[in-house]
Structure formats: C-alpha cells, structure tokens
Amino acid sequence: MTTTAEMIARQQPLASPFGYRSSATEVLAGRDLTGQRAIVTGGYSGLGLETVKALTAAGATVVVPARRPETAAQALAGVQGVTVAPMDLGDLDSVAAFTADIQAAGAPINLVINVAGVMASPYARTPQGWESQFGINHLGHFALVGGVADLLADGARVVAYSSVAHYRSPVLFDDLNFESTPYDPWVAYGQAKTANALFAVALDARGAARGIHAFSVHPGGIMTDLQRHMPHEELVARGWVDADGNPNPLFKTPQQGASTGLWAATAPELADHGGVYTENCAIMGIVPPDHADLSTGGVKEWAINAEYAERLWDQSVKATGLNPLG
Numbered sequence: 001m002t003t004t005a006e007m008i009a010r011q012q013p014l015a016s017p018f019g020y021r022s023s024a025t026e027v028l029a030g031r032d033l034t035g036q037r038a039i040v041t042g043g044y045s046g047l048g049l050e051t052v053k054a055l056t057a058a059g060a061t062v063v064v065p066a067r068r069p070e071t072a073a074q075a076l077a078g079v080q081g082v083t084v085a086p087m088d089l090g091d092l093d094s095v096a097a098f099t100a101d102i103q104a105a106g107a108p109i110n111l112v113i114n115v116a117g118v119m120a121s122p123y124a125r126t127p128q129g130w131e132s133q134f135g136i137n138h139l140g141h142f143a144l145v146g147g148v149a150d151l152l153a154d155g156a157r158v159v160a161y162s163s164v165a166h167y168r169s170p171v172l173f174d175d176l177n178f179e180s181t182p183y184d185p186w187v188a189y190g191q192a193k194t195a196n197a198l199f200a201v202a203l204d205a206r207g208a209a210r211g212i213h214a215f216s217v218h219p220g221g222i223m224t225d226l227q228r229h230m231p232h233e234e235l236v237a238r239g240w241v242d243a244d245g246n247p248n249p250l251f252k253t254p255q256q257g258a259s260t261g262l263w264a265a266t267a268p269e270l271a272d273h274g275g276v277y278t279e280n281c282a283i284m285g286i287v288p289p290d291h292a293d294l295s296t297g298g299v300k301e302w303a304i305n306a307e308y309a310e311r312l313w314d315q316s317v318k319a320t321g322l323n324p325l326g
Contacts (some may be wrong), residue, residue: 002205002275007304010273011286016263018281020220024054024258027281031266034059037109039102039148041065041089041141042116043082044072047161047219050258051113056081060111065089065098065144089116089140090126092320099147108153111265114141114160114196120185123178130319131177133185137192139319142199146322155211159264160200162216162277162303164294166193167287170302171312195312197277197303202313204275205306206325213271215264216303218279222257277304 018027038055042048043064052062056079065087066072072084087098102109117137126135145158152158168190175181178188197216204214263281264270276283277299287298302308317323 001310002201002208002306004301004304004306007201007275007306008286008301010276011283011299011304013285014269014273014283016267016269016281018259018263020280021252021256022259022281023253023255024050024262025057025255027259027262028054028058028266031058033266036060036111037107038062038111038113039065039109039144040111040113040115041144042114044068044075044084046115046254047222047258047261048113048115049075050254051115051261052076052082053079054258054262055111063102087144089144090132090136092126092128092139092143095140095143096147099144102148103151107151109148109151110153110156112145112148112152112156112158113261113265114144114158115261116141117161117192119165120189122185123183123188125177128319129177131183131188133188133192134176134195137189138195138199139316141196142316142324143320143322145203146320146324149322149324152207152210152212152325156207157212157265158200158203158207158214159261160196160214160216161261162196162200162218163189163193164218164279164297165190166197166303167292167294167300169194170300171195171198171308173311173315176315194300194303197299198305198309198312199316200277201275201304201306201309203324205309208274211271212325213274215270215273215275216277217261217264218277219252219257219260220280221251222254275304 043052061081063083067088069086088094124132169187200214200216284297
C-alpha cells in the first residue's frame with residue numbers, strides 16, 4: 001500500500017496550462033472521449049451539470065444518479081448522451097439498488113466523478129444511522145464506487161470532490177457521529193471533506209496496478225445549491241454575497257468550478273501522482289497543521305495521510321459491506 005511519505009512526495013506542486021479562471025470547456029478542448037462512459041453524481045445542477053455538459057460535448061456518455069430524477073431529467077433536457085437513474089446518496093440501500101442496475105447493464109466504466117454533497121447542514125442521521133454530512137458526502141460515494149468497482153476499466157479514474165474546508169477538521173475516528181463531540185456543522189463538513197480526500201488516497205493505492213487512479217479536488221468558491229443550508233445573513237457576513245445577493249466577484253462560475261475535476265479526470269500528467277489533492281487545475285503543496293488561511297491553497301497532511309486513509313477505509317468497509325478493488 002501507499003505510504004504517507006510517498007503521498008507527500010507526490011503532493012509536491014505541479015502546474016498545468018490551466019488555472020483559476022479556466023473553464024470546463026477549455027480543459028477538455030481537443031480531447032476525444034468517444035466511447036468513454038462516466039458516472040457523475042450531482043450531475044444536474046451547479047458544477048455537476050457543467051461537468052456533464054463538458055463530458056458529453058467531448059463524446060462521453062454519462063449516467064447521472066439523482067435523488068430527484070424528474071428534476072434531473074428537466075435540467076438535462078437537450079443534453080445528448082445522458083441517462084438519469086434514481087439514487088439517494090444518503091441511503092445506502094438506495095445506492096445499492098442503483099449500483100445493482102449498473103452491474104446488470106455490465107458496461108465498462110471509465111470515469112466516476114463524485115460532485116454531489118451537502119454543506120454545513122443541521123444535525124441529522126442517515127437511514128443507516130450516520131451523521132448526514134459524513135454519510136452523504138463520504139459513505140454514499142464510497143458505496144457507489146464499491147458497487148460499480150468491478151466494472152472500472154483499466155485506466156479508469158475516480159474523482160472525489162473535497163474542499164479547502166478540510167482545514168476545519170481531520171476525520172474524528174473515535175466520534176464520527178458527533179455523539180460526544182458538540183455538533184458544529186462546519187466541523188462536520190470539514191471531517192467529510194477530509195474523508196473525501198482520504199478516500200482518493202486509499203482507492204488509488206488499490207487501483208494503481210491496473211492504471212486506475214483516484215484524485216481529490218477543491219473546486220474553489222462558487223455559489224451553487226450547495227449553500228442552501230446557509231441563511232442570507234451568514235452568506236453576507238462571510239463575504240460570499242453582498243446585501244443584494246450578488247456573489248463575490250472573486251468566486252468562480254460553475255463552468256470554472258468544474259474545470260479542476262475534469263482536469264483530474266483526464267490529465268495524462270497526473271498518472272504518476274495518484275491520490276493527490278488538486279485545485280485550480282494544479283497540485284498544490286502541503287500546509288502546516290495550524291494553517292487557517294483558506295485563500296492560500298494547499299492541503300493539510302491529515303487529508304493525504306496514508307495511514308489515516310487506511311483506517312478510514314476499514315471503517316467504511318464495515319459501514320457499507322463493500323471493499324472497492326479490494
């Protein structure tokens with residue numbers, strides 16, 4: 001298995017021709033994805049919708065699992081090469097039903113891009129009893145990949161959407177459900193985003209021999225449906241919108257926000273950097289554990305720590321009964 005020292009070596013800064021304002025269309029310009037099959041969660045709004053549009057424009061076919069399939073079908077009307085299927089990431093039984101249908105179809109999968117998620121939501125539990133942000137953002141995606149892992153083609157890539165919010169918390173291995181720790185929606189979100197990054201580390205270690213690689217992504221600041229649990233007053237206080245609701249001009253558009261995920265999904269130069277955390281279409285360096293400035297870029301070591309990744313993997317296998325590529 002991969003070691004933390006190897007991950008630290010891979011996480012050294014690496015630039016690309018793209019950057020902060022690059023769009024999904026620019027990243028995939030000239031790439032022919034004809035014959036490639038992708039699964040994109042959250043593929044009917046915000047960054048996920050732009051991801052689906054860019055993939056299909058490049059020739060890929062895309063399956064979009066959706067908690068609201070009718071809404072998804074309306075949002076994707078007119079986009080060629082897309083299939084919508086029902087799935088609720090917060091319910092492992094629903095994820096299992098979706099992946100069973102994918103398995104029955106039997107077609108190889110080249111890309112899985114896990115965009116969907118919830119952010120800073122009030123305390124809740126999933127049907128299986130997990131704190132909802134951890135359950136939806138991490139365990140739901142773990143179960144999705146686990147359920148289709150047998151169909152991943154050699155050379156496939158899995159992209160896990162993380163966030164700079166991983167700075168807010170490592171994985172709280174001894175209290176994943178906040179049973180003794182006072183619940184803070186931002187700490188819970190931070191834990192889930194760290195988990196997303198660690199998932200990429202451990203999955204890559206299992207798939208690398210077949211050229212299957214996984215990466216985590218911080219897409220940047222973008223106003224999407226992800227902020228639905230935040231009151232207007234908080235958005236203003238954080239400087240994310242002005243009093244009239246206009247987004248901070250420093251924020252990216254959804255097209256720009258989708259670019260790093262697509263770069264991670266397709267860039268050949270990343271083949272030797274499996275498991276890394278990416279942002280602004282680049283690999284950024286590691287920041288100190290006490291680093292708190294969310295604007296500087298970079299990843300905390302706890303989000304690429306191979307030993308933590310394996311510990312999380314073991315707990316996720318127990319929670320879902322699945323062991324992707326294991």
